[in-house]
Amino acid sequence: MTKRMEHDLIGDREIDNELYYGVQTARAQENFHITGVTLSQFPTFITSLAKVKKACALANYNLNLLEEHKKNAICEACDEIINGSLHDQFVVDVIQGGAGTSTNMNANEVIANRALEILGHEKGEYQHLHPNNDVNKSQSTNDSYPTAFRIALFEKLYELVDSMKVLRKSCMVKAEEFKDVIKMGRTQLQDAVPMTLGQEFHSYVTMIDEDIERLIGAQQLVREMNLGATAIGTGINSHPEYAHEVEQRLQEVTGRPFVTAKDLVEATQDTGAYVQISGVLKRVAIKISKICNDLRLLSSGPRTGLNEINLPAMQPGSSIMPGKVNPVIPEVVNQVAFQVIGADVTITMASEGGQLQLNVFEPVIAYNLFNSINMMKNAFETLSEKCIDGITANEEHCKSLVLNSIGLVTALNPYIGYENSTNVAKEALESGRSVYDIVLEKQLLTQSELDEIIKPENMIKPRMVSKKQ
Structure with a gap:
């Protein structure tokens, strides 16, 4: 394997000639053995870095700061990266010191060396096109890294919203399928009043709808970028018109409405x-974890739990208990939620830790946000496909729980009065008999009256009633 010699502030270093990254990336690769997760595992971030570099090259060219042949080569190299090439050359650990300088230099070096090849030169012949002087022209890590981060985050949030729409659709299908399945609602895990299983699943649809709106609203916050700020926001080493020019070029390259702060x-x-x-x-x-808690409770048993619904059997549930099937899909989604909640604490502390004109902890913020979004996206699609789509209802069991529940007296209260309802409830508790049978025995209602009252459509929404005299 042939080598080339590169140098930086620290000194000279040999680089394998097949590699597109250079000396600064190699040093960062040695310095940061932290997560074992490299930039290559976040392709959206890599393509966003390439989009930033392309927009900057176009802006510099339009301001007569970059020669046309260099602009063309840089843009062609960036397009290749945007289309999926050279991602394996982004080798720096995602968590790194230096506020993302190693990430920025990884991109600068890969783009520069590929552009050199396009121009007919060898990798490392930086006298013809330089990672800092040309690819990084008019930039600093402190504006190019955050801008790429925000572009990637903007796109990743679209992916998360799409996965939530899939989950929403699955819940809506079940809401319609179960619209006539009468069951007992519960508060404090105790019998409350009747409802339908369809209403229960429709409430999940509404919860998801609300959170989709919140995500779309939050997404707009990252439309504002600081490209053109260079080191601390003063724009040192950039053209007076550069910030405006690069804003226009970034909008063209990304097709998104990013604006300069x-x-x-x-x-x-x-x-x-x-x-x-x-x-x-x-x-x-x-909120999705709460839904999963509900699914685990509603499917619990099957003989000694609620057993109102059946989750798809995905795998054997025990190495020792034959026949046991566990709610493994809701369980894994619960664990994703725990991870996201923990990541929020990390992001909070990293944001609080910023000092003066720069927050150096953006790499750990990026790592946790990208991880959270990726895990949630995968979890929601898994929950939809491998759990909710296959849920079935134990309709007769749900109905029998209603008829045998003490909570049924609440539905009868407007007809037989509070005192009668209390006495019926007390006797049902003490005797173990059903509310239905006791009401008929005491002749508080006729069977036809009682059957009319406990029809699903009469118990699950407001209704004008007249008390029985």
């Missing part, structure tokens, strides 16, 4: 958007 000094140090997005992710995770 009004105060670039503020935008370079502020990570409040990430805190809010993380908070919304936590909200989504908590």
